[in-house]
Structure formats: C-alpha cells, structure tokens
Amino acid sequence: MAKQIYYEDVEVGSEVTALKKIATTRMLVQYAGASGDFNPLHYEEDFAKNLGVGKPIVHGLLKRAWLVNLMTDWIGQDGKLKKLSCRYRGMDYPRKMKGFDEPHDGETWWCKGKVTKKFIENEAHLVECEIWVENGKGEKNTTGGAVAALPSRAK
Amino acid sequence: MAAFVVTDSLKLLIGQKEPPIVFKIEEGAIQRYARAVGDSNPLYNDVEYGAQSKWGRVMAPPGFTGWPVAAGFDIFKLFEKLAKAGAPMGLLDGGVEYDFLAPVGAGDVLIAEIKIAGMEGRETKMGPTMVTTLESTYTNQRGAVVLVTRNTFLNF
Numbered sequence: 001m002a003k004q005i006y007y008e009d010v011e012v013g014s015e016v017t018a019l020k021k022i023a024t025t026r027m028l029v030q031y032a033g034a035s036g037d038f039n040p041l042h043y044e045e046d047f048a049k050n051l052g053v054g055k056p057i058v059h060g061l062l063k064r065a066w067l068v069n070l071m072t073d074w075i076g077q078d079g080k081l082k083k084l085s086c087r088y089r090g091m092d093y094p095r096k097m098k099g100f101d102e103p104h105d106g107e108t109w110w111c112k113g114k115v116t117k118k119f120i121e122n123e124a125h126l127v128e129c130e131i132w133v134e135n136g137k138g139e140k141n142t143t144g145g146a147v148a149a150l151p152s153r154a155k
Numbered sequence: 156m157a158a159f160v161v162t163d164s165l166k167l168l169i170g171q172k173e174p175p176i177v178f179k180i181e182e183g184a185i186q187r188y189a190r191a192v193g194d195s196n197p198l199y200n201d202v203e204y205g206a207q208s209k210w211g212r213v214m215a216p217p218g219f220t221g222w223p224v225a226a227g228f229d230i231f232k233l234f235e236k237l238a239k240a241g242a243p244m245g246l247l248d249g250g251v252e253y254d255f256l257a258p259v260g261a262g263d264v265l266i267a268e269i270k271i272a273g274m275e276g277r278e279t280k281m282g283p284t285m286v287t288t289l290e291s292t293y294t295n296q297r298g299a300v301v302l303v304t305r306n307t308f309l310n311f
Contacts, residue, residue, distance in 0.1 A: 021193060034184075034191035037223040039231075039246075051245055052281060060248040061223065065192035068218045072196065077208075080255075081217045087250035087307075144250070 004076040007118065007125035007150040016113030016129055019070045023058045023094040024103040031062050053091050060088035063109075063133045063142040070111040070131060071146045078151040082126070086144030092135050107136030113146070125152045159276040159283035159311075162241040172270040176228050180220070182213045182261035188224055189216060205261070214260040218253065220293055221304040228269060233289075234310070242274075242285050242310045249286065249307035257301040264296040272305065281311035 028042045037059060040047040048056045064086050071081050095106040113131035120126070126149055133142040182202065189199035197204040198214050205213035215225070222230055238244050259265070272290040276283070287310055293302040 027191070027193075030191040034187040035224045041247075051247075053247075060250070062192060064251060065194070065216075065218055068216060069192065069194045069196075072194075072216065077198065083252070083254055084217065085250065085252035088248060 004078050005074065005150060007127070007152045008154070010115055010118060010127055010150065012115055012118060014115040016070060016074045016115070016131065019066065019073060019111040021066050021109045021111060021133075022103060022107075023062065023092065023109060024097055025056070025094045026097050026101075026103070028056065028059065028062070028094055031059055031065075035059075035061065037061065055093060058092040058094055060086075060142065063088070063092065064144075066109070066111045066133060067131050067142065067144060067146070070113060071129070071148060074113070075148045075150060080149040081146065082149060083147040084131075084144065085146075086131070086142050088142055090139055090141035092133075092141055109136070110134045116145075124149045126150075157283055158278040159243065159285045161274045161276045161285060164240045165237065165242060165274055165285075168237065168240060168271050169274055170270060170272075172268060173228060173233065176267045178225065178265060178267065180215055180225055180259055180261055180263045180265065184225065185213055185215050185219060185261060188219050192216075210258065210260055212260045212262060214258060215263075217255050220259050220265065220302050221251070221253065221291065222289075222306055225265070228267060230289075233269075233271075234308075237271075237287065237310065242287070243283070245281065245309075245311040247281070247309045247311070249309045251307070252305040254303040255301075256303065257295070257299050259293075259295070259301050263301075265301065266294045268292045268294075279309060279311065281309060284309050284311040286310075 095103040098104045113129045117128035132140045269291040273288040275286045287308045289306045291304045
C-alpha cells in the first residue's frame, strides 16, 4: 500500500492519485452476484436495446465503487472518507472476454480527482475533492465529489 | 416531448416509509464485494489482516452498505409499487450521495429505514421522466447512525 498522506501534503489543485480500471462482461456478472443487483440491463442484449441504451451497460454502482476505491486508496488507512456522491451522466460499455480471465483489447477507464478545498472543522482536517471516471473516449460519464478527513502532522 | 407529470396517486407515496429491515454484515459478502469491484485493500479482503488491525475484524468498504449490496430491501418491489401508481416503467440509476457517519464491519447488525423522499417530473434524453429520490438511514446494534444515503433514479 502507498504511504500515508497527510493534510499538510495536500494543496488546492493537488491531484488525487489516479486509479486505472477495466470493465468487462465477466466483471459485470461478478458485480451482479456480489451486489445482488440482477437488473437484466447489465447482461441481456434485448432488454438493454429495448430500454434505449443500445446494449448492456456498466453498472453505475460499479463506477461508483471505483470512485470509492480511488478515494480510500489515496487517503490511506488513517484517512476517513466522510462523504461521496456521484451522478451517472452517460453509458459505458464493458469489454468482452477473449478467454476465461482475459478481456479483449479495448477501452480503459481512469478514475481521477482534484482537491478543490481544504479546511479544518471541529478539529478535523478535511479535504474536498472533485472526482470522476474518464472512459477510453475521454468522456467523463461519472462525476461527483468527496470529503475526507486526513491525519495531520501538527498533532 | 414534455416533462413527466407526477400524478396525485404518486404524490401520496412521497414521505412514505418502508417497514424497517434488520440485517447482518457478513464477512464473506464483504470479501466477494471487494473482489467484484477490484478493491484489493487488505482490510476488506484479508481476515488475518483485519484481526490485527485497530478494528479487529474485516471492515466493509464505504458503499458496501446501502442499496444494492447490504441494503436489506428489494428496490425492484418498490418500483413495482410506483409503476402501479402511474410511474413510467423504464428504470435507470441516476446517482447516489453518501454520508459516512461511522465504520461498518463484519458482524455488525444494521437496521435500514428507507423512504421515498421526492418525485419530480422532468424531460430527459430518455423522454418524459420522473426523478425519484430515496433516502435511507442505517443504524447499528449500538444505536449509532452509520450511514445516510440518497439514491436518485430515473423512471421513463
């Protein structure tokens, strides 16, 4: 794991360490099973087509989990995630599988973020971040924000 | 095309609470979720590591608690009820807001309380759409509120 980041290490404009992700059809099945979200929208071609999204889409909630992963990796184990929000603005489509565990070549997703504010409130050292997931076409289809408390070197 | 008009029979459902649901946070469910979303943090994956941590157990990543994972309720039943009251049948997830108030880990027993916080008629690229907001509060076995979530859905 990366070394612990402190409140004093961060400035407005600092980048959250980017996190790389790939969505595959296999992963959508795995996510459906682990989450209990069995909406056919994420595995049934005709259902997705009839709903008007073309073909099965990546769960918004999976992209949301990536953003949580982005933040918790960055703030480390002494950081505390206080708030996170995101909106799903567009559809993302998974890579198909070539082998049991190997996806076809295709899109790669990057989770990114930037510090927009840092402040101390009730003795907590807080940072506010803008966060998003960028797909292989450069589209930011999932955008949101997060607030986290970081440990301080001052204490 | 026009904005969806929220009918009176739908408006009656705003503020209505679902019966509270009690459920347990299971270690195996946390591990399966962490693997499925590709989060390799040992605190969520490794029983030994969790036991040695300051928490003394496997912890749930933020976002594990809440719909759809550890939510305790079937959201599609709720949307069937809305559809019967006149909501459009198409359903897409619009987004979510979390307030993480206290940690959640394996063995915790939570009470989920969910209500329909709002319905709003709009016009989106999917056509006439109703934006439905659900608000949920999760309380642990010690009486502490651990999480408040607001989920937004598009019915079109």
